[in-house]
Amino acid sequence: MPPALPPTDSFARRHLGPDDAQVSAMLAELGLGSLGALVDSTIPAALRTPNRLALPPAADEVAALRELHGMMARNQVRTSLIGMGYYGTLTPPVILRNILENPGWYTAYTPYQAEISQGRMEALLNYQTMVCELTGLEIANASLLDEGTAAAEAMSMAWGLHQDADAHAFFVAAHCHPQTIEVVKTRAEAIGIEVIVGDPASYAFDRKLFGALVQYPDTSGELGDHRAFADRVHAQGGLVVAATDLLALTLLTPPGEWGADIAVGSAQRFGVPMGFGGPHAAFFACRDAHKRQMPGRLIGVSIDAQGRPAMRLTLQTREQHIRRDKATSNICTAQVLLANIASMYAVWHGPEGLRRIATRVHLLTTALARGVAAAGHTVANQRWFDTLTVRVRGGADALHTAAARAGYNLRKVDAQTVGISLDESVTEADVEVLLGLFGARMELDLGDQRGPFARATPFLTHPVFNSHHSETEMLRYIHGLEAKDLSLNHSMIPLGSCTMKLNATSEMIPVTWASVGQLHPFVGADQTVVYRQMFSQLEAWLAEITGFAATSLQPNAGSQGEYAGLRVIRRYHQARGDHHRDVCLIPSSAHGTNPASAAMARMKVVVVKCDASGNIDLADLEARAAEHSANLAALMVTYPSTHGVFESAIRDICALVHRHGGQVYMDGANMNAQVGLMRPGELGADVCHLNLHKTFCIPHGGGGPGMGPICVAAHLAPYLPGHPVVTTGGADAMGPVSAAPWGSASILVISWMYIRMMGGEGLTRATQVAILNANYVAHRLAPHFPVLYTGQNGRVAHECIVDVRQLKSGSGVEVVDVAKRLMDYGFHAPTVSFPVAGTLMIEPTESESKAELDRFCDALIAIRGEIAKVEAGEWPREDNPYKNAPHTMEVVTGDVWAHPYSRQTAAFPLPWVKAHKSWPSVGRVNDVYGDRNVMCACPPVESYAAK
Numbered sequence: 001m002p003p004a005l006p007p008t009d010s011f012a013r014r015h016l017g018p019d020d021a022q023v024s025a026m027l028a029e030l031g032l033g034s035l036g037a038l039v040d041s042t043i044p045a046a047l048r049t050p051n052r053l054a055l056p057p058a059a060d061e062v063a064a065l066r067e068l069h070g071m072m073a074r075n076q077v078r079t080s081l082i083g084m085g086y087y088g089t090l091t092p093p094v095i096l097r098n099i100l101e102n103p104g105w106y107t108a109y110t111p112y113q114a115e116i117s118q119g120r121m122e123a124l125l126n127y128q129t130m131v132c133e134l135t136g137l138e139i140a141n142a143s144l145l146d147e148g149t150a151a152a153e154a155m156s157m158a159w160g161l162h163q164d165a166d167a168h169a170f171f172v173a174a175h176c177h178p179q180t181i182e183v184v185k186t187r188a189e190a191i192g193i194e195v196i197v198g199d200p201a202s203y204a205f206d207r208k209l210f211g212a213l214v215q216y217p218d219t220s221g222e223l224g225d226h227r228a229f230a231d232r233v234h235a236q237g238g239l240v241v242a243a244t245d246l247l248a249l250t251l252l253t254p255p256g257e258w259g260a261d262i263a264v265g266s267a268q269r270f271g272v273p274m275g276f277g278g279p280h281a282a283f284f285a286c287r288d289a290h291k292r293q294m295p296g297r298l299i300g301v302s303i304d305a306q307g308r309p310a311m312r313l314t315l316q317t318r319e320q321h322i323r324r325d326k327a328t329s330n331i332c333t334a335q336v337l338l339a340n341i342a343s344m345y346a347v348w349h350g351p352e353g354l355r356r357i358a359t360r361v362h363l364l365t366t367a368l369a370r371g372v373a374a375a376g377h378t379v380a381n382q383r384w385f386d387t388l389t390v391r392v393r394g395g396a397d398a399l400h401t402a403a404a405r406a407g408y409n410l411r412k413v414d415a416q417t418v419g420i421s422l423d424e425s426v427t428e429a430d431v432e433v434l435l436g437l438f439g440a441r442m443e444l445d446l447g448d449q450r451g452p453f454a455r456a457t458p459f460l461t462h463p464v465f466n467s468h469h470s471e472t473e474m475l476r477y478i479h480g481l482e483a484k485d486l487s488l489n490h491s492m493i494p495l496g497s498c499t500m501k502l503n504a505t506s507e508m509i510p511v512t513w514a515s516v517g518q519l520h521p522f523v524g525a526d527q528t529v530v531y532r533q534m535f536s537q538l539e540a541w542l543a544e545i546t547g548f549a550a551t552s553l554q555p556n557a558g559s560q561g562e563y564a565g566l567r568v569i570r571r572y573h574q575a576r577g578d579h580h581r582d583v584c585l586i587p588s589s590a591h592g593t594n595p596a597s598a599a600m601a602r603m604k605v606v607v608v609k610c611d612a613s614g615n616i617d618l619a620d621l622e623a624r625a626a627e628h629s630a631n632l633a634a635l636m637v638t639y640p641s642t643h644g645v646f647e648s649a650i651r652d653i654c655a656l657v658h659r660h661g662g663q664v665y666m667d668g669a670n671m672n673a674q675v676g677l678m679r680p681g682e683l684g685a686d687v688c689h690l691n692l693h694k695t696f697c698i699p700h701g702g703g704g705p706g707m708g709p710i711c712v713a714a715h716l717a718p719y720l721p722g723h724p725v726v727t728t729g730g731a732d733a734m735g736p737v738s739a740a741p742w743g744s745a746s747i748l749v750i751s752w753m754y755i756r757m758m759g760g761e762g763l764t765r766a767t768q769v770a771i772l773n774a775n776y777v778a779h780r781l782a783p784h785f786p787v788l789y790t791g792q793n794g795r796v797a798h799e800c801i802v803d804v805r806q807l808k809s810g811s812g813v814e815v816v817d818v819a820k821r822l823m824d825y826g827f828h829a830p831t832v833s834f835p836v837a838g839t840l841m842i843e844p845t846e847s848e849s850k851a852e853l854d855r856f857c858d859a860l861i862a863i864r865g866e867i868a869k870v871e872a873g874e875w876p877r878e879d880n881p882y883k884n885a886p887h888t889m890e891v892v893t894g895d896v897w898a899h900p901y902s903r904q905t906a907a908f909p910l911p912w913v914k915a916h917k918s919w920p921s922v923g924r925v926n927d928v929y930g931d932r933n934v935m936c937a938c939p940p941v942e943s944y945a946a947k
Helices: 011-015 020-029 035-042 061-072 093-100 118-135 147-161 178-191 227-235 288-293 320-326 336-374 397-406 428-437 471-482 505-512 529-546 558-575 593-600 618-627 650-659 714-719 745-781 807-811 815-824 850-871 903-907 911-916 927-932
Strands: 079-081 169-173 194-198 209-216 239-245 262-266 282-286 299-303 309-313 387-391 408-412 417-421 550-552 583-587 604-608 632-638 663-668 687-690 710-712 800-803 839-842
Touching: 011 061, 011 745, 020 035, 020 745, 020 850, 035 745, 061 505, 061 529, 061 745, 093 336, 093 471, 093 505, 118 282, 118 299, 118 309, 118 336, 118 471, 147 169, 147 178, 147 209, 147 239, 147 262, 147 282, 147 288, 169 178, 178 194, 178 209, 178 558, 178 593, 209 227, 227 239, 282 288, 299 927, 336 387, 336 428, 336 471, 397 408, 397 428, 408 428, 505 745, 529 550, 529 687, 529 710, 529 745, 550 714, 558 593, 558 632, 558 663, 558 687, 558 710, 558 714, 583 593, 583 618, 593 604, 593 632, 604 618, 618 632, 618 650, 632 650, 650 663, 710 714, 745 800, 745 839, 745 850, 807 850, 815 839, 815 850
Parallel strands: 079 408, 169 194, 169 209, 209 239, 239 262, 583 604, 583 632, 632 663, 663 687
Antiparallel strands: 262 282, 299 309, 387 417, 408 417, 550 710, 687 710, 800 839
């Protein structure tokens, strides 16, 4: 039989930036002959795994897409009318194609560099404005993870604000969505809050409350009057949280007008597919007085160096993870891509369009209610917006079966009762079918539907929501914003620890398949057998990659993975009777989410020093572990270290913690340097979280979505998080950490595709190339900037820290000036001042070619040469390209140029910049002005025209 023909192409060849010739050239620069030799000189041999990854062989792009499509097509896509916070929606095609499917939007990073992030920040400012006006509250953040975790954040915020030391109880209305109740309980248990679940109408207030949560409209569809209850909570000094629905609020009195202090919910039904549970943007709004305690990101309006309006992340010192162990939240991300879709949905439809959609949904619901009642069934609701709870004459089982045969999923409340939630995708024909199932007929009454909760306050009056209603105008608006931002479309984004690598088109295609995106998370298992099969495969692959026994896909952000992993550790100790074990050791170099997550898990943080080489100080670790031996719960460690080094003592570190009765939590932020070469489970860790939006190719989305599943050793597997609606998790599961059973399920297909197309060998080579690229960059920059930390043989891991602090004394140039000047060269800055103030942490990833690495290195080397001119006095310290960077087109082409350097130097500092110039849309943003003049909603149009 003749030999099989070799494949004509492979995905790994397309994913990896350097080809074989470029790899050889970079290795030669480092004095090495092979990638194997590089690994030998970088990672201690004793730490490397002896086994190849036992994964399916790599499939090419066409084969992998065909395989996944064949699998997912076997899911049953019905019209789901289950509600419970998840609804069918119609994503406008102009938004689907030009945002959700557009790498200009989904490959950008969190807008820390404001001058090249103005587009997505304007979209987020629209989102904040939309949420504020619909909820009737003064300030809103730029989104949270999901409705359940947003409610938990609101509880934590109310807890932090309460003034009465005797108030430890938080009331949760029994009519809230069940997943929200359980996520709140999980959070409350960790921090010592008593949760009282009951009926607001009959609660006796026999306990002092620091806060209360109600649902408006509630999970059964009832539209309750919470004004008297809110007054009583306020009389005790507590805060009222309303979980609510943005579409309903186009017709209903805003929560802020009837007494709510905080409003939370999901923006999913504003154009974001259900996605079997996510990702979706949660909203969070509150009174202005509480803005400094609000979790999450906040976009504000400041001015730039020329006095024009410019947006930025405002009040950054209020971001919870900056407070480390003093935090009441560990949120350090958002759902930016999804919030942008929701905001554009509001821009597209405008206030009148949203009101028309809501009115139509309500009219159809009313027609359904009247027809069902006329047929002899009992509608439990007194008032409703889009959801009915119906007691079925003769029982619900037969109706459920008939609905399923007709292609509809209804909510099964109990043996006698069903819930039905309508949405914008439901037609009159659908309602006629539903009525037929009840033995009723359609009578559509278009009379006045205004009731006691009718909204009187206008909303979305700003021109942005009233100007872009033709596709031509909308398309131009979306692309106008996109043009203001820098994404991976333009150039490498060398952010250390954030791993901005290729998000391949073939990985993204399945996200918008109907069999992936249009499923409700609570549909029956019979309809989603293959979705669950895909989960099982991905869980097994991640367990194999990490060397652990089990995986939970539920955490829908890295911060949630940290929290879940620590909660699993606490549950393990408690199951053994070690309730007192609550001390968490954390190195001083750790990201702020580590101590924040430990505090959320009700652990006491003890900081461990790092030595001069950036490694954990073993003597201090041993002293701290011995000091707290009786109460030691865990060590949190990032590997390779936050300083970009493979610490050779990692096995000893893990063994030391185990000797003192603790567990080892490994932060998987740097897993990009481990895959295929080493496995956390073999290094001695007990649990790690994985940032799928880093190592496993889910795009950052301009600051979200992310995914943070956890992998655990066998002894921790029984405690993996469960869910109140869908069975998942371990045999002795902790409570849910996310609203949906598998977190942001629809984007898991991205990581499935990546692993399936790379195979074990491809993943291993990706790690090797990531290490090669980082060492090549460090090698090229070392003659010009000190590289702070190195491991054995002077090597770095997958990232390196470049020190620019020494430049300040001779030139006045600081790290922020270098970051802004890089924009003139067409690059996003590396990670600034973390983990060491005044430095740049650079991670090139495996996806960047040698040519791109050389361009980036050439830019930094040229920057060093320019700074030398300031040091020599050729350019003054107060007026040079650094203090004036970035340079906008308007400034460079202006009539007046009074600087001692040329316009050419300002805008085109190297010849290749001319070929693909990315212009910052604003000059340097004034951070101080923005914090002193907080504006977090759309400013008047006149403020732009006046400048």
